Amino acid sequence: MNDTFDLRLDTLRAAYVAGETTPRRLIAELRDKAAALNPEFKLFIHLLTTEELEPYLAALDARSPAELPLYGIPFAIKDNIDLAGIPTTAACPAFAYTPETSATLVEQLIALGAVPLGKCNLDQFATGLNGTRSPYGECRNSVHPDYPSGGSSAGSSLAVALGVASFALGTDTAGSGR
Known part of the structure; x- marks a missing residue:
C-alpha cells in the first residue's frame, strides 16, 4: 500500500466506485x-485479527458504496469505548472486560458501513494529557520522536496521523482531546 494513500471519505468512495480497490x-x-507501525508507535492495544474483521467485511460483500454512506471506511476506537466481542481495557489490564454489545455510536458507524480496525491505546482510564501513561507503552509522536503524541486519545490520533484510519473515536475527559 502506498504510505500516502488518501483515506478521506470522498476519495475512498471514488476508489471503491471505480473498482480501484x-x-x-x-x-x-x-x-x-x-x-x-504498532511496535514503534504503540497506537493499538488490540488490532482486530483477520477473523475478527470478517463479519464487518462480509456485511459489505453484498452491498455497494451507493447503499451505505460510510461503505468500507476504516476507523479506530479508543479502548475505553466498547466494540462487541473485543476486550475493553481503558489501558488497565486488570479492568478488562469483553462487552456483548458495542457502544451506540460504534453500532451506528458499523450500520452505515464503516469498518473498525482496532482498539487504540490511551492514557490509563483516560486520565492523562500526553499519551505516555499506559502499560501498553507510550504513544510516540507521529512526526517528532522526542515529543509525546498528546492527549489521552493518543492512539486514536496516531491511527489517523499515521494513515491507518480515516477517522478515530476518542474522548475528552479534561481537555486531553484538545
Whole structure:
C-alpha cells in the first residue's frame, strides 16, 4: 500500500466506485500497515485479527458504496469505548472486560458501513494529557520522536496521523482531546 494513500471519505468512495480497490483489500493493507507501525508507535492495544474483521467485511460483500454512506471506511476506537466481542481495557489490564454489545455510536458507524480496525491505546482510564501513561507503552509522536503524541486519545490520533484510519473515536475527559 502506498504510505500516502488518501483515506478521506470522498476519495475512498471514488476508489471503491471505480473498482480501484475493495474494502477487503484496503482493510487488509491497512491492518498490515498498522501491525508494522504498532511496535514503534504503540497506537493499538488490540488490532482486530483477520477473523475478527470478517463479519464487518462480509456485511459489505453484498452491498455497494451507493447503499451505505460510510461503505468500507476504516476507523479506530479508543479502548475505553466498547466494540462487541473485543476486550475493553481503558489501558488497565486488570479492568478488562469483553462487552456483548458495542457502544451506540460504534453500532451506528458499523450500520452505515464503516469498518473498525482496532482498539487504540490511551492514557490509563483516560486520565492523562500526553499519551505516555499506559502499560501498553507510550504513544510516540507521529512526526517528532522526542515529543509525546498528546492527549489521552493518543492512539486514536496516531491511527489517523499515521494513515491507518480515516477517522478515530476518542474522548475528552479534561481537555486531553484538545
